[in-house]
Amino acid sequence: MIWKDFIKLIKFRLTFLVVFSASITFLIGSKVNIQLGTQEGINWINWAKLIIGGFLITGAANGFNEIIEKDLDRLMKRTSDRPLPAGRMTNGQALILSLFMGFGGTYLLGSLNLFTGFLSIFAIILYAFAYTPLKQKSPISVFVGAIPGALPTMIGYIAAHPKLDEIALIVFFIQFVWQFPHFWAIAWVLDDDYKLAGFRLLPTGKRDTTSAVITFISTLILLPVSLLPTFYGYGGYYIGGVSLVCSLIFLYQAFMLMRTREISAARQLMFGSFLYLPVVQLMFLFDFVGK
Template identity: 80%
Template structure:
């Protein structure tokens, strides 16, 4: 296998793309806020490009550190056994050098936007790689810890354009934070047998049971009012509110089906529903925000 393909696996390209997409949408929203340094509320496309590249490097670094730490565990799981480290195609030293270079390069680019963006980026790497990763074997609380760095991309994207953690920034963070729980637990339900081979405990009770499904449903229910916060606080109009409500109710129905059936195929539908939910809601927030400007 080529080095390029191994690098793609090391940085978890699909996950990295989702992270960067989320940050970039929030950057565009933050760019519309009139500030002392952006009096016309215009988009700085050079800074947007820095965010894209820096965000990719930071996320790739965090994933690289994660895989170094979990190399022996990845070897035990079918889903991860072909990653470059457990498969022996890349050494720990090579992965460490690549991850450090990506981390330093990403921190430099994001820090050049403003110090708050740089600080949040470093915090995300440390929390994901060195707190969340070792917790995955110890307790389901790891999902709560992991949801914090997982929800930081929209916050980082927003403050990259508007270096203030204001109400809009917290709403962007809050939507992605709550979304993480049904998203994580749906994946954990589908892959529970594989995760158990490595000793990972990611479902709320540690197993596929009614209580885990009920907790997943409750968090998906909480997402309904949270997704309506942009409309409630008048940052968005009825379009984003209507689309967010419809998407949240579809997502909630999928969680209800899992709670009723406890079947892997229901969890898989919820998992795919989570992949669709977040970009649709974030894009609608952006379009509606632009329409109100």
Template identity: 75%
Template sequence: MKWSDFSKLIKLRLTFLVTFSASISFLIGSKVNGTIEWGSWVKLIIGGFLVTSAANTFNEIIEKDLDKLMRRTCDRPIPAGHMTTGQGLVIGMVMAIFGTYLLGSLNPTAGFLSVFSILLYAFLYTPLKRKSAVAVFVGAIPGALPPLIGYVAAHPKIDEIALILFGIQFVWQFPHFWAIAWVLDDDYKLAGFRLLPSGKRDMVSATFAFASTLILLPVSLLPTYYGYGGYYVGGVSLILSLIFMYQGFMLMIKRDIKSAKSLMYGSFLYLPVVQLMFLFDFLGK
């Protein structure tokens, strides 16, 4: 199997972003715990990478026939015929078992949440994408679990900090998802996916996207409000949230693909910067 096929199978860029958020949260949890165990951090990264890769692999197995219909996914290894469904299933199962074992060895809660994340993403969110825009709300749950998993892997307690990390990533996913859905709506419709709130590029969908950026503003300030972060993370979160809100507002006003792309690229920048600032601010306290 070629590396290019494997990277498409596991959705490498998405997997990297997910693993990154879990690793940042692990360091925050380690600070609460009083010490950073770097060996455990490496184990978390490997386990998180494998679990996320497994969930993405199962997703592609289930959607193999639909992937053939879309321009952006038709070259994935299974629909392109570079890999059989059975081969993908074996690879996915090995990654799921080994990844869950690694995370569970750090903390049983982390292992349980990993299994829950795979099941929710692959077997509920995936089929729901063709039935209702509610799929975005369902998908936001497993999408927000990585920082929670990373945190409890270091500090085995779901406390306020854990919930804040979960909440920021949960709310962030709505403008992120809807911006991508707006840009790729023509392609998604070829497979029958319904991810925009109204099912099409209109004022309703744009308003939902803009409203989600409004909600993200106070949520992003929770670390500072509760005293877990200082003015640095608060200031950066405020500035980025205002820019994000502006991008969402422009999508609502213009309702074009260019504005949706701006919001989408803004989402790629927003989350890692806010998480890193939370980490640096928290470590400095």
């Protein structure tokens, strides 16, 4: 039971997806170094440090989030069985665990380079202490939350190649834009539950045509953004083709939500978002050509 509560505290599935994105961009950064001749192969020890450090940092951010939202989590069916609202873990215990993970993760990522360590601290602060309290106040919280949500890609890349270059911005921007249809699809599906806690995550705060149109527009913006690796010459035609096909499918799902405004359509878009990002990121890694 203790292990299961820890898994829930750190939101393991979300943490896994975050670390997965960072690990892929670390490998892309490593390919850049190999092309530049600054290293002969991938440093798998540093890759392991990134994964462990990223896991700890993300777990810490989620722990702080659950401490702050303990009373609100108790109001929602989806979150009422988390260890804090269910009373199986105290705020003090969660705080100690989160601080330990935060310090440990920062140390590991900072040992790769100081820029990576700084970005990890910034991500925790922005997610836990800016995005979290804004969720009850304004839909702008989705924009704020998309920044720390996309930072892991930049953190992973810079952990391998400590430079804020075009590739770092491209991987960040793809994940940043992707999060809007992703978040809003989830918010549409869970809107009734979110309202119990007073969360306002849909663009207009409710399931209406305007929210659906804005979600569609964000997915439309993602299409050209996903082609940036090929446009700038860092990826080949394979990543361009796969990104185009995935974006068109994603766009169709968003169109169906806009046309029907049904929860089932939002659920299709949500599941589509889960597949979209890892497919595009993996394809960028495999089809990375550099310059």
